[in-house]
Amino acid sequence: MKIAVFSCKPYDKRTLSTCAHGTHLEMTYFESRLSMETISLVKDFDAVSCFVNDDVNSEVIHKLKEQGINTIALRCAGFNNVDLYAAKAVGIHVFHVPDYSPTSVAEHAVALIMTLNRKTHRSYHRVKEGNFALEGLLGFNLQGKTVGCVGTGRIGAAFCHIMKGFGCHVICYDIMPSQELIDLGCEYLDLESLYQESDIISLHCPLNASTHHLINSKSLAKMKDGVMIINTSRGALVHAQEAIDGLYSKKIGYLGLDVYEQEGAIFFEDMSSRIIQDSVFQLMLTFPNVVVTGHQGYFTEEALNHIAETTIDNLLNHQNGKNAPRQLA
Structure with missing residues (x-):
């Protein structure tokens, strides 16, 4: 079975090659993303492996x-970049990695919270310059704060466990409440009540029609002044321009993003010597109370290994005609 691996970085190649060793899978690695512009690369292959920013739309599916x-074979949990209806219609099987160390993303969400709160990103640069003044670095205790978690799947649940450990009052919203989290002491509320009561809101839900631009001017109006918003899920959960408006009005006091709606043209690449052609993103980076990371929430040794193992397992099971519990189409 010949597989064309797209959006492949050196770390992906290392882990996939290790896991595929000794199998009948023949992996060919491409750093470019899968799109209509690169579709010619799939000639003579049996399967493709894609990541979060590959554009697997209906036209690509048919090609x-x-x-x-x-x-x-997706190397991620999310599948909003794949037209599953088109894939099913033409008989292409789609697999994903639903569980790749949810703790890694949950811990990164907490890292964003701690960085924004205690301003370690700013104090690091001050100390490097010999500036040890504390003015402007004031934070707050997490203990006793109300933390809202939107989406309590594997990652959201891991996040809730961590925040309970800080002594936070954790409130949640999900269409399927978790009894485990209720037993832990978390409280499920409707989304509007969560907006109204939370000091910190962390997003851990999938991107779909009902969650697209979940954070917008209307939802922000319901929140506390100075709310902290964290997004480690999918960029389009947050309306970027309306979040900037919220920063200007001080409705948003802190904004931590590991994902961005238009990240496909920016993330996973070295853009340090280029002009980023995105004025909204560039403006967002100018705020001192905004921290943006480049979709690295999943990026731990454990998660990379698990992604590679599951991807290879999906391909082998499909090749051998076995049951496919991670099949989407």
Whole structure:
């Protein structure tokens, strides 16, 4: 079975090659993303492996089918970048990695909270310059604060456990409440009540029609002044321009993003010597109370290994005609 691996960085190649060693899978690695511009690369392959910013729309799906591709193995949990209806219609099987060390993303959300709160990113640069003044670095105790978690799947649940350890009052919203979290002492509320009561709101839900631009001017109006918002899920959960308006009005006191709606043209690349052609993103970076990381929440040794193992397992099971519990289409 020949697999074209797209959006492949050196660390992906290392882990995938290790896991595929000794199998009948023949992996070819491409750093470029899968799109209509790169579709010609899939010639003579049986399957493709994609990541979060590959554009696997209906047109790409049909071209893949024409080229003889019968399998798409995603190396991520989310699948909003894949047209599953088109894949099902043409008979292409799609697999994903639903659980790749949820703790890694949850811990990164906490890292953003701590950085924004205690301003370690600013104090680091001050000390490097010999400036040991504390003015402007004032934070707050997390203990006793109300933390709202939107989405309590594996990652959201891991986040709730950590925040309970800080002594926070954790409130949650999910269409399927977790009895485990209720037993832990978390409280499930409707979304509007969560907005109204939270000092910190962390997003851990998938991107779909009901969650697109979940954070917008209307939802922000319901929140406390100075609220902290953290997004480690999908960029389009936050309306970037309206979040900037919230920063100007001080409705948002802190904003931590590991994802961004238009990240496909920016993230996972070294842009340090180029002009980033995104005025909204550039403006967001100018705020002292905003911290942006480049979709690195998942990026731990444990998570990378698990992603590679699950991806190879999905391909082998499909090749051997076994049951596919991680199949989406």
